[in-house]
Amino acid sequence: MxxxxxxxxxxxxxxxxxxxxxxxxxxxxxxxxxxxxxxxxxxxxxxxxxxxxxxxxxxxxxxxxxxxxxxxxxxxxxxxxxxxxxxxxxxxxxxxxxxxxxxxxxxxxxxxxxxxxxxxxxxxxxxxxxxxxxxxxxxxxxxxxxxxxxxxxxxxxxxxxxxxxxxxxxxxxxxxxxxxxxxxxxxxxxxxxxxxxxxxxxxxxxxxxxxxxLSGWFTATTLVGQIQVQAVGFLVAGRMSGAELAVLRSGQTALLQPVQNFVTAMMGLLVPRSSRLAGSRNERGLRRQTLRLAAAFAGLAVVMIAVVVPLANVLQPHLGRYAAIVPLALPINLQAGIYLLQIPFTAAIRGMQRARLLFAQYLIFTITSLTGLVLGASQGHLQGAAWGLTIGAAAGLVAMISIYTWAAARLVPASASTPLSTEVSGV
Structure with missing residues (x-):
């Protein structure tokens, strides 16, 4: 097995x-x-x-x-x-x-x-x-x-x-x-x-x-997330040139999208276990898993930033058309690190089947990200836009942790006779 x-x-x-x-x-x-x-x-x-x-x-x-x-x-x-x-x-x-x-x-x-x-x-x-x-x-x-x-x-x-x-x-x-x-x-x-x-x-x-x-809340949440993604291009159209937009999109694709795909893969592995823990009302086990994973992913985020940002600067002379992405390496990698840290909290929310709370978190994340994007693009153009998105991601992380804490505290503890070990033994 x-x-x-x-x-x-x-x-x-x-x-x-x-x-x-x-x-x-x-x-x-x-x-x-x-x-x-x-x-x-x-x-x-x-x-x-x-x-x-x-x-x-x-x-x-x-x-x-x-x-x-x-x-x-x-x-x-x-x-x-x-x-x-x-x-x-x-x-x-x-x-x-x-x-x-x-x-x-x-x-x-x-x-x-x-x-x-x-x-x-x-x-x-x-x-x-x-x-x-x-x-x-x-x-x-x-x-x-x-x-x-x-x-x-x-x-x-x-x-x-x-x-x-x-x-x-x-x-x-x-x-x-x-x-x-x-x-x-x-x-x-x-x-x-x-x-x-x-x-x-x-x-x-x-x-x-x-x-x-089931599909209604999934679709609503995704629509909010995709509105945020698409608005990155359309909201800054009057504040950045087409060339700057291409650089921003390329930087997000090269540095952020791999992390987003890793997040998707990890959701498939973690959500089932989180769901079993939540279904058995094992609030202590869910908290333990979430905090341990948060510490692990925080470490991974630190390593990623420490490696990718200096490496991008070293490789800049050899990147040709993609060299313009290098100044965005730090803010985009910080945003990616925030997404890594958010993985266990998102998995726990999904496992607890708190779809409405997940939708609310996406609303907060989208509003703060787009606000930071517009303000950053207006003040600092390309790098300002990247930093604005990073600040929005940080606000989304705070909202996710707050929502997780609220939801986890409301899990009704299982009775002493519940065979929890049989509920959560597998991943």
């Missing part, structure tokens, strides 16, 4: 590495491959809106599958999976139509906010969401190795297309985005062939009816 658990964790972390690398490449490649940094910044805005749709779909369907579908077996499970896949395609179609409308009304090649590349994102959204829901189907079955396979097909196909573009000298913003969608087509086709799933037999309305209580 220990070896099987180790393989399960290893495959899950490997899959997260693959997805993190692909996500980073979709933002960093335009900076390196396109001659105009301003043009790259415009493409990054369109990529960001595509990821907004993907994140909402993951909350509405993916996270709900992990929490609800994973408890089902047999035909009942297969039925709900069909509904989930059908819902993903429906969400992709609706979102694609909306983005096409936005593209038609807001394509300003000479403007500060340029969304001319949305036309390359919108048509692929249904298949992108289908692939991602297939990935969560495997994860809900505790088969991350299968998710890793279809993700490798996606990223491998996309990488091959990009290599062909570069070697033939035909690189363009549209083709870079099309490679993302075509890779998703390959991954989704592989999932359908291997699983035998038939999305057209599902009913999106049944998915909504059967999961609305």
């Amino acid at each position: 220990a070896m099987r658990g180790a393989r399960w964790v290893g495959a899950g972390l490997a899959d997260q590495v693959v997805m993190a690398t692909a996500n980073a490449a979709n933002t960093l490649l335009p900076i390196g491959l396109l001659a105009s940094r301003t043009r790259a910044g415009a493409l990054v805005l369109s990529v960001g809106l595509g990821y907004l749709v993907l994140s909402v779909n993951r909350a509405f369907i993916g996270d709900t599958m992990l929490a609800q579908v994973s408890r089902l077996d047999g035909e009942e499970r297969a039925r709900l999976v069909r509904h989930a896949l059908a819902a993903a395609v429906a969400v992709g179609c609706v979102a694609g139509a909306i983005l096409i409308a936005v593209w038609a009304l807001w394509r300003h090649p000479s403007g500060t906010i340029d969304l001319q590349d949305l036309i390359w994102v919108a048509p692929f959204l249904p298949v992108i969401l289908l692939h991602d829901t297939g990935r969560y189907t495997y994860l809900s079955e505790r088969e991350p190795a299968q998710a890793l396979i279809i993700d490798l097909v996606w990223t491998g196909s996309q990488a091959l297309i990009i290599v062909l573009m570069v070697t033939t000298g035909s690189t363009s913003p549209g083709l870079l985005l099309a490679s993302w969608g075509l890779g998703a087509c390959a991954g989704a086709a592989t999932f359908l062939a291997r699983s035998g799933a038939r999305p057209w037999r599902g009913d999106p309305r049944r998915w909504l009816a059967e999961t609305r209580k």
Whole structure:
């Protein structure tokens, strides 16, 4: 069992590495491959809106599958999976139509906010969401190795297309985005062939009816978080140039996004154990786990900052176009360290099923982060914006710890006869 658990964790972390690398490449490649940094910044805005749709779909369907579908077996499970896949395609179609409308009304090649590349994102959204829901189907079955396979097909196909573009000298913003969608087509086709799933037999309305209580709060929380992410680009559009925005986004992608993906992976490992501790009303055990992990992640954050910031300065002369990111290394790494420290408290809140409190924390974090962003960009442009986001993250951490403390204090202690050891023995 220990070896099987180790393989399960290893495959899950490997899959997260693959997805993190692909996500980073979709933002960093335009900076390196396109001659105009301003043009790259415009493409990054369109990529960001595509990821907004993907994140909402993951909350509405993916996270709900992990929490609800994973408890089902047999035909009942297969039925709900069909509904989930059908819902993903429906969400992709609706979102694609909306983005096409936005593209038609807001394509300003000479403007500060340029969304001319949305036309390359919108048509692929249904298949992108289908692939991602297939990935969560495997994860809900505790088969991350299968998710890793279809993700490798996606990223491998996309990488091959990009290599062909570069070697033939035909690189363009549209083709870079099309490679993302075509890779998703390959991954989704592989999932359908291997699983035998038939999305057209599902009913999106049944998915909504059967999961609305759980998916509602997940989606609301993700929307708040994604509003914060997207607003970083749009709120500073009048205070920073397109080139500065591209540098800020690239710095976040290179230095912050890997940590965010690590946070996602750790949530998958820690939330189940936190949930068992909370379900058994083992308030002492939950506190002990949370505080020990907080100390460990605080140490990891210190090491990360101590290594990455000096290393960035040493490598600056060799980074070419990416050298402009180096002055942002300290504030962005501090923000990443805050996210690491927040992991055990977030896992505990999720384990205690305090979804409304989690939503409230995201509201506080978003308001403080965007306020710091605008004020920082107005006063210090690029570095001011980065420091403003870091201050907002610190306020979010304080809110998370406060919410956790309040919720943990209200766990009713289990009776002396409750066999707690059987409830919390596994991870």
